Amino acid sequence: MRLIRIGDWLVILLALVVVGLLFAETGHAGRAQKVLIRKGGEIFTEVSLFKDRKVEVPGPLGVSLVVISGGVARVAKDPGPRQYCVRQGWLRNAGDAAICLPNQVSVELMGGNKRYDSLNY
Amino acid sequence: MIRSTIEIPATREDHHVSRMAALAIGLSFVDAAIPLPVPGVKPGFANIVVLIVLARYGLRTAIWVSLLRVLAGSLLFGSFLSPGFFLGLCGAICSLAALFLASALPEKFFGAVSRSVIAAFAHISGQLMLAYFWLIPHVGLFSLAPFFAAAALLFGTVNGLVAAHFLECEKVEAVPQVPIQ
Numbered sequence: 001m002r003l004i005r006i007g008d009w010l011v012i013l014l015a016l017v018v019v020g021l022l023f024a025e026t027g028h029a030g031r032a033q034k035v036l037i038r039k040g041g042e043i044f045t046e047v048s049l050f051k052d053r054k055v056e057v058p059g060p061l062g063v064s065l066v067v068i069s070g071g072v073a074r075v076a077k078d079p080g081p082r083q084y085c086v087r088q089g090w091l092r093n094a095g096d097a098a099i100c101l102p103n104q105v106s107v108e109l110m111g112g113n114k115r116y117d118s119l120n121y
Numbered sequence: 122m123i124r125s126t127i128e129i130p131a132t133r134e135d136h137h138v139s140r141m142a143a144l145a146i147g148l149s150f151v152d153a154a155i156p157l158p159v160p161g162v163k164p165g166f167a168n169i170v171v172l173i174v175l176a177r178y179g180l181r182t183a184i185w186v187s188l189l190r191v192l193a194g195s196l197l198f199g200s201f202l203s204p205g206f207f208l209g210l211c212g213a214i215c216s217l218a219a220l221f222l223a224s225a226l227p228e229k230f231f232g233a234v235s236r237s238v239i240a241a242f243a244h245i246s247g248q249l250m251l252a253y254f255w256l257i258p259h260v261g262l263f264s265l266a267p268f269f270a271a272a273a274l275l276f277g278t279v280n281g282l283v284a285a286h287f288l289e290c291e292k293v294e295a296v297p298q299v300p301i302q
Contacts, residue, residue, distance in 0.1 A: 003232070003234070003282055003285040003286060003289060004232065004234050004282070004285070005229070005230050005231060005232045005234075005235075006230050007226065007227070007230030007231035007232070007235050008230075008231060008232050008234040008235045008238075008281070010235075011231065011234070011235040011238050011239060012234070012238060012274070012278060015238050015242060015270075015273075015274045015277070016274065018242070018270060019267060019270045019271050019274055022266050022267035022270050023267040023271075025267075026263065026264045026266060026267050
């Protein structure tokens with residue numbers, strides 16, 4: 001009797017499929033649904049991530065431009081001096097956020113089932 | 122020395138179980154000594170012993186060895202009743218349950234490798250579930266699942282091959298049973 005039998009190959013193959021599916025699934029699980037844009041701590045607007053658009057958010061320094069495109073979002077333009085939120089680039093997963101502190105604008109991606117984050121848990 | 126008034130007669134099976142459990146605990150230390158990049162991922166070499174015991178003496182003995190390994194191992198590591206202990210215990214119980222179910226598979230086609238991989242997957246599923254419902258109720262926990270599953274596949278296969286190898290050697294050489302003192 002050999003070390004690996006026919007059934008063993010089957011089990012290994014099945015396990016490989018499971019691993020593959022899990023990798024494919026988790027890429028999907030954190031998928032964000034909505035974009036929450038806040039201005040000065042208050043909700044400015046909440047829009048779907050699946051409709052491409054540009055949102056102009058007026059703040060104390062000027063207008064921050066949020067671009068939503070193809071299921072991802074970013075701050076494209078911001079009057080802030082250090083441009084941290086712009087350099088953060090595209091936000092992809094639920095919970096990702098870009099905060100333009102000087103202009104009091106924040107952009108956060110909301111998932112279907114976001115319940116806790118490391119701060120409030 | 123005063124002889125103990127309580128005599129616990131140890132049967133032949135008890136000796137087997139304790140010897141195998143000791144071997145498994147030794148292998149857990151090997152596990153602990155190997156650094157791995159992902160937290161929570163372990164090769165689980167002790168399961169080689171459980172697989173061999175399962176094939177040689179049956180599920181009952183394997184359950185004893187596995188649970189003794191978890192209990193005595195945790196005492197030695199100092200992790201008794203810690204979250205890690207319960208995670209390990211939950212994993213072990215799920216593995217044993219899966220091994221019980223897997224015993225329905227025909228021996229002719231499914232060897233130690235099958236059992237090892239199945240048990241490894243049951244182990245991580247059980248651990249993830251316990252971790253999710255008890256420790257970290259955050260869906261983000263499941264983003265670790267693919268890495269755990271990949272590790273389960275890899276180490277499950279390796280452990281299964283090692284166990285299968287030992288079981289083959291036994292058959293070929295027909296090693297006589299070491300007499301128990």
